[in-house]
Amino acid sequence: MKIKTVIVNPMMGRRCSVLLLGMFAVVAAAAPPADLVLLNANIETMDPSRPRAEALAVSGDRITALGSNSEISALVGPDTRVLDAGGKLVVPGFIEGHGHFMALGESQGTLDLRGARDWDAIVVQVREATAGAAQGEWIIGRGWHQEKWSSVPRDNVDGVPLNISLNAAAPNNPVLLEHASGHGFMANAAALALAGIDDMRADPPGGTIARDAAGVATGWLVDRAADLVLEAQSRAASTRDPAAQRAIYREWALGAGREALEKGITSFHDAGVPFATIDLYRELADAGELLVRMYAMVGYESNASLAANLARYRMVGYANNFLTVRSIKRMVDGALGSHSAWLLEPYDDEPQNYGLVVDSLAMIEETARLALANGYQLNTHAIGDRANREVLDLYAQLWVGQANPHGLRWRIEHAQHLHPDDVPRFAQLGVIASMHGVSATSDGSWMAKRLGEKRAGESTFLWRSLWDTGAVVTNGTDVPVEDIDPLASFYGSVTRRMTNGDTFYPEESLTRAEALASYTSNNAWAAFEEDLKGRLAPGMLADFVVLSHDILRVPDAELLQTRVLHTVLGGRIVYSRDAN
Ligand SMILES: [Zn+2]
Helix, strand or coil, rough: CCHHHHHHHHHHHHHHHHHCCHHHHHHHHCCCCEEEEEEEEEEEECCCCEECEEEEEEEEEEEEEEHHHHHHHHCCCCCCEEECCCCCCEEEEEEEEEEEEHHHHHHCCCCCCCCCCCCCHHHHHHHHHCCCCCCCCCCCEEECCHHHHHHHHHEEEECCCCHHHHHCCCCCCCEEEECCCCEEEEEHHHHHHCCCCCCCCCCCCEEEEEECCCEEEEEEEEECCCHHHHHHHHHHHCCHHHHHHHHHHHHHHHHHHHHHHHCCCCEEEEEEEEEEHHHHHHHHHHHCCCCEEEEEEEECCHHEEEHHHHHHCEEEHHHHCCCCEEEEEEEEECCCCCCCCCCCCCCCCCCCCCCCCCCCCCCHHHHHHHHHHHCCCCEECCCCHHHHHHHHHHHHHCCCCCCCHHCCCCEEEEEEEHHHHHHHHHHHHEEEEEECCCHHHHHHHHHHHHHHHHHHHHEEECHHHHCCCCCECCCCCCCCCCCCCHHHHHHHHHHHEECCCCCCHHHHHCCHHHHHHCCCCHHHHHHCCCCCCCCCCCCCCCCCCECCCCCCCHHHHHCCCCCCEEECCCCCCEECCCCC
């Protein structure tokens, strides 16, 4: 395994040089010189036994010592790399608690629609992309959200545009534009035709083909209905030579890894990948090309496939702690933006609609039994209050008779909208609330439209309430739904300040220390990795970041100016802002 030699070799070289240099350096230090020392730092260790330090030493991929500048300077040998932090804050490497790694890489090469002012601006982006594309080539974009536009599209159903202007902009190219929530796609007529979707096509289970008053498909495909177009797109991709396709996937993974490191992410919880992607991750890890440590949840596989494959895919700490597979992702509902989150009471702005069930409860129950039988964690996406209640009920029912239910550490992904009665159940049962601080600030402005002011305030993004009941709350961005930037999510977690300047129920904010824990030690715990990551202490992996501002103490406004100066992963400086 190439990655292993890359990391171990410097350490072996050090031992040789110590021998060649004789005893002098060894006697002076009373311990072998370190491979890397970090000096002149303001280290927040997240380790209760030593919360602060000025300096730390690394050998191989592990932290060996923390202390004062003078104590750690004694470990500098002739080949030791010294990183002077210039008094800046150093924290454990951020762990992205819920993201989509390959989709991040893919999104780097497609149209970014997140900043569009309105639908017309998106149509312009598509027209320009089409002008440079071959006839029949797919035009892909992502990140639009109708609630974030300055005006409602002229042709629309409930604020969601019809594809009429898209058809005119791209008459000969299939166009597929993913909603920011990841729970719907806008397709033009060419893409619908390739997917066999006409006005007569019935909705698939777990999905909606939106139609106008005359019954004409509008191009808006919610949840499982989008699979029809995605399958058409992958049929087109499957005609590509397999080596060329693999090269594309490798580029996505490398691009995602580079962006993660730039933003201080050293570990990534990938919220649902099929076994084929895990095969790719394993190859990349073997080649030293998986740039961040990956905690991959198995997703997009039938229960039959899980039953056949879970045992042989289970791996913990593979390739020197670069790949772990011991969890499964399921999805009980959709999202609020696409009116597909499953609610106890109907939507305020669609009074007949209670949302969608995406994976049936019977299917998830069978998955849960497979998880228990194979020693896997189960992480179920639930956004609406009904979805969350059903998943809590399901976990509780299955855990009866388990020797240590709290030891299972099963998670609910998003846990976004909770009936107040269900809040204390997370801590009581031992269910992890896997949340995203940035969502509250990014989506807060339109919550009341979907749920009404009262429900939005009492039951969405309940960080403080969950934390105070003793639940483990984790943090992330759901990238590419939001930018992978952990500092933006940290800012959202502690201020709940939205881009329009208003705050979204600030009483549900976390403290700075809690928000940092949610992004480091809690995310490590949620992946059974608390003895490796999330704290800076001897024996832990040397994964840490140097930040331009002290995010635990500066005024709120300076949080958003904070930049990652260095990212260190496994004792190697893998990103420096100056070098870029
Ligand atoms: Zn997700």
